[in-house]
Amino acid sequence: MDVPTQAVWTGWITFGSVSMPVQLFPATRRHGVDLHEAHAADGSPVENxxxxxxxxxxxxxxxxxxxxxxxxGHMVALEEADLTALPLPSRHVIDVLGFVPVDGLDPILFSHAYYAAPHGQAGQRPYALLVAALTWIERAAVAKVTLRTRERLAAVWPRRDTLVVQTLLWPEEVREPGNIPSTTSVTGQELELASLLMAQMSDVDLADLHDDSAAALEQLAAAKESGGRLPQTAEPEPAVDLPAALRESLRRAAGQSRTPG
Incomplete structure (x- = not known):
């Protein structure tokens, strides 16, 4: 398994009377370029x-x-030993509260993903059972887990024969869109053309997509040092005739699909 060897959490997953010892490992890793605070006058790093x-x-x-x-307003100093004694059952146990359809989880709730690995021989068989059962019923288990000092909702589901523990935001942490949605109606023709365009553009392999920000920052830094100028990216123009823009998009998408790879 291509995950760190250092577990971030060790405890149990329980559903009903079935318990299994597990360890959690981060399922994702940060990718990108770090920017630093610098003094504008001379570019020297700024210390905090x-x-x-x-x-x-x-x-x-x-x-x-x-x-x-x-x-x-009084500040109470807490040591690491104090935090490990936090009186929350979910500090050591991911207790399954129920099950929901996997597609019934609102993606806006997703926070951090962890892989749960069976810890020791005693966890092997119940772990395999939970993976198989969740795959069979096509549902995710909903539980609570405490990581450090924060208790979180979590969804547990199988991915490539491995349990994923996906922490979720609490519903009260999600803002409603308010007056953001457009109140303008669309025509049937526009809806049909947009649907055709989406069907034409539907195939995309996420594995082929990459973060270009590192290369862009490198180009920007080189240009700043040499006194050169970077080419400006043109902003898109608003579509005045929406059906015409959709037809043009369909024409281009069809042409690209016929172009040999």
Whole structure:
């Protein structure tokens, strides 16, 4: 399995009276280019210093701990041992609360994905059973899990014979769109043309897509250093005649589909 060897969570998955020891490993990795704070005048890196408000002095990393602010504004210092004693059942147990259709999960709720691996021989058979059962019923298990100090909703489903524990946002963390949606109606002709265009453009292999931001930043930095100019990307023009724009898009899509690869 191409995942880190260091587990981020060790505990149990339970459904009914069936329990299995598991470990969670990050299923994704950060990809991209880091940008840093710099002094605009000379480009020198800017340091961030940690200062104690009471003593008005910079403190070493070894002097820093986690703090919890009480409702009256008092800060309570918490050690790592305190956090591991957090009184939440989901700190050690991913207890399945029920099941929902996989396509019934709103993607806006998705947060972080982890692979759950059986931990020890005792977890092998119930793990395989849960993978097979979820595949059979085509549903995801809904549970709660605590990672560090945050209790999260989680969906558990199989991916390539492996259990994925996908943390979810709580419903109250999701904002409603409010007045964002357009109130303009569309015609039947526009809807038909758009549907034809979507069908024409439907095939895409995500594995062939790559992040171009690193190359773009490299070009930008090189241009800044050499005093050169980057080519400007043209912004699209709004479609005045929507049906005509759809027909032109269909014509281009059909031409591209006939072009030999």
């Amino acid at each position: 210093r940690r200062v104690c408000r009471a003593e008005h002095r910079e403190v070493d990393q070894r002097e820093i701990t986690t703090g919890y602010e009480t409702p009256d």
